[in-house]
Amino acid sequence: MSQQNRRKFLKKASLGGLLLFGASTSKAEEKLLQTPVDEDFNKKYSPNDTVRLGFIGCGIQGFANARSAIKNPGVEVAAACDLYTGRLDRMKEVFGAGIFTTRDFREILNRKDIDAVCISTSDHWHDHQLKAALAAGKPVYCEKPMMHHIDEGLSMVEAERKSGLPVQIGSQRASGLETLKAKELLESGAIGDLILADIRSDRNSSNGAWQYSIPTDAGPETVDWDAFLGDAPKRPFDKTRFFRWRNYDDYGTGVAGDLFVHLFTALHIITSSKGPSKIYGTGGLRFWKDGRDAPDVTLGLLDYEKCAAHPAFNVQMRVNFVDGSGGGSHVNLIGTEGMMTIGYDGITVKSNPVQTQPSFGGWDSYDTFSEKQQAEFKKWFESEYADKNYQMKSPAEIKYTIPQGFDTHKTHWKVFTDAVRGKNKIVEDTAFGLRAAAPSLATNVSMKMGKPILWDGEGMKLV
Ligand SMILES: NC(=O)c1ccc[n+]([C@@H]2O[C@H](COP(=O)([O-])OP(=O)(O)OC[C@H]3O[C@@H](n4cnc5c(N)ncnc54)[C@H](O)[C@@H]3O)[C@@H](O)[C@H]2O)c1
Numbered sequence: 291m292s293q294q295n296r297r298k299f300l301k302k303a304s305l306g307g308l309l310l311f312g313a314s315t316s317k318a319e320e321k322l323l324q325t326p327v328d329e330d331f332n333k334k335y336s337p338n339d340t341v342r343l344g345f346i347g348c349g350i351q352g353f354a355n356a357r358s359a360i361k362n363p364g365v366e367v368a369a370a371c372d373l374y375t376g377r378l379d380r381m382k383e384v385f386g387a388g389i390f391t392t393r394d395f396r397e398i399l400n401r402k403d404i405d406a407v408c409i410s411t412s413d414h415w416h417d418h419q420l421k422a423a424l425a426a427g428k429p430v431y432c433e434k435p436m437m438h439h440i441d442e443g444l445s446m447v448e449a450e451r452k453s454g455l456p457v458q459i460g461s462q463r464a465s466g467l468e469t470l471k472a473k474e475l476l477e478s479g480a481i482g483d484l485i486l487a488d489i490r491s492d493r494n495s496s497n498g499a500w501q502y503s504i505p506t507d508a509g510p511e512t513v514d515w516d517a518f519l520g521d522a523p524k525r526p527f528d529k530t531r532f533f534r535w536r537n538y539d540d541y542g543t544g545v546a547g548d549l550f551v552h553l554f555t556a557l558h559i560i561t562s563s564k565g566p567s568k569i570y571g572t573g574g575l576r577f578w579k580d581g582r583d584a585p586d587v588t589l590g591l592l593d594y595e596k597c598a599a600h601p602a603f604n605v606q607m608r609v610n611f612v613d614g615s616g617g618g619s620h621v622n623l624i625g626t627e628g629m630m631t632i633g634y635d636g637i638t639v640k641s642n643p644v645q646t647q648p649s650f651g652g653w654d655s656y657d658t659f660s661e662k663q664q665a666e667f668k669k670w671f672e673s674e675y676a677d678k679n680y681q682m683k684s685p686a687e688i689k690y691t692i693p694q695g696f697d698t699h700k701t702h703w704k705v706f707t708d709a710v711r712g713k714n715k716i717v718e719d720t721a722f723g724l725r726a727a728a729p730s731l732a733t734n735v736s737m738k739m740g741k742p743i744l745w746d747g748e749g750m751k752l753v
Pocket residue numbers: 346347348349350351352371372373374377393395410411412413415433434435460461462517518520532533534535547548
């Protein structure tokens with residue numbers, strides 16, 4: 291497969307006027323990626339054609355979702371639900387005083403004038419609200435990680451299947467130009483066979499470590515604490531837990547559920563994988579000892595087995611919220627013939643084939659042979675490989691740049707609203723969402739239990 295893919299890639303690259311390998315080609319080439327044409331962009335939508343959205347959970351991501359959704363024509367923010375009064379006031383300030391607001395999400399589900407809902411609540415509410423929305427006949431855009439615990443996932447997949455309605459999980463990298471190009475490049479053999487995915491997403495700030503602002507009016511009158519708790523253990527009102535819920539296992543999923551899940555989403559789109567078979571997690575709470583129980587350092591090591599879609603490969607993934615090196619992230623896919631570095635601005639492909647042709651001398655056993663043996667070995671080597679015509683390939687580099695103005699989040703919303711209009715099928719559905727979230731959550735489980743977790747990605751169940 292590797293040889294065949296490689297030939298395909300070389301053929302395509304040379305058709306594009308690129309010389310990849312040869313005596314002196316180590317300089318970088320640059321190509322601008324093409325943004326998909328948005329045929330609907332100038333279309334005028336009648337009120338009947340407009341997708342009217344209800345937003346359940348209007349915190350940081352709820353606002354980001356609403357803003358991105360309405361960048362697409364024919365999409366409106368019609369209703370908002372949140373448990374903190376200030377956020378409902380803010381939704382009216384930003385999206386119009388006429389929108390319907392409530393603290394009870396069921397009131398949105400009961401409204402006939404809402405075509406679909408977006409769930410951007412804390413992780414422990416996703417499964418309940420997704421299932422309730424589908425039962426009420428509303429298509430759902432649900433934030434990642436799809437679920438709080440692995441065992442909640444299958445019932446969500448079943449709810450989607452039973453409803454027949456479109457559901458999209460909100461890890462927007464699934465619609466990223468860089469993700470889709472990386473998939474095409476991997477499939478065409480640009481880096482040979484994938485061997486290792488080396489991924490990190492590190493931070494070095496208090497906001498980065500989830501110490502988000504708490505409003506000065508936070509109190510039992512402005513916050514519906516009992517509704518927030520839901521199926522979490524009962525406890526007295528605590529504004530820190532409400533506004534910084536990610537720091538607590540009762541409501542959040544740690545750095546793995548918050549950040550690993552985006553990386554699995556991209557990886558599974560690129561490789562067409564259904565997921566790893568074995569997951570090891572480790573880490574701990576090293577620095578941000580502000581009362582939280584979620585670790586601030588998490589490392590995952592994962593085994594992906596060979597299957598029809600891909601060869602066997604490994605993943606090393608880490609998030610460090612105490613990154614004295616300055617924070618930063620990288621996604622490197624390392625193969626037998628090169629490496630792809632995937633960033634928000636594009637992809638760099640470095641061709642650097644593993645040297646397989648035999649050689650001798652240097653750091654080798656040759657020098658430990660007697661002079662007589664060295665002479666005999668040299669003679670043998672030269673006659674053995676004389677007719678093989680081995681050639682060293684020079685390293686090369688191609689940068690594929692995302693055009694300025696391409697908006698991944700808006701595009702992810704277009705995929706969803708098009709599906710609500712019956713125009714397309716969704717890739718990042720509940721089965722996909724479960725397969726991306728489960729390895730993330732299993733990293734936390736492995737860390738707690740001190741042993742690897744075995745996972746059946748095809749059957750979507752723990753082994
Ligand atoms: N796709 C992305 O890039 C991305 C980025 C950030 C967050 N997220 C996800 O979005 C979700 C929300 O994160 P956030 O950063 O916006 O958190 P946040 O704390 O800023 O907002 C969450 C909001 O949900 C509300 N809420 C909680 N339970 C509710 C309920 N039962 N009914 C109505 N409202 C309820 C809270 O009042 C709060 O305002 C999380 O699942 C997170 O993982 C995704």
